[in-house]
Amino acid sequence: MDLNKTYSLLGLCQRAGKLKSGELPVMEAIRKRTARLVIVSEDASDNTTKQFSDKCKYYNIPIVIFGLKDDIGHAIGKEVRTSLAITDKGLADALLKNLPVEKSDGGNVNGKD
Secondary structure, three states, X not given: OOHHHHHHHHHHHHHOOOEEEOHHHHHHHHHOXXXXXXXXXXXXXXXXXXXXXXXXXXXXXXXXXXXXXXXXXXXXXXXXXXXXXXXXXXXXXXXXHHOOHHXXXXXXXXXXX
């Protein structure tokens, strides 16, 4: 897993307009089924992690616990961010290849239940 590549891909998603960040926009993307991948920071609260995990399981959207709030925010050129939703399938697939799948939860991840 190459952290620099992963953070670069997150920045690319942001510049391409294929990323939602923050709790409300990410939840909206999950409900509207436009989210292809959800990322929650490792230092998010247990309640936040459970909330996103439960919602992603319900809508069968892959979710990965990755990175720290500061690093995620920095990668997309914003302040601290706890949650992200990638809305492009190709970019979501590219990120999944670089993310630690063993920490994932929710919907179908990398073809595995």
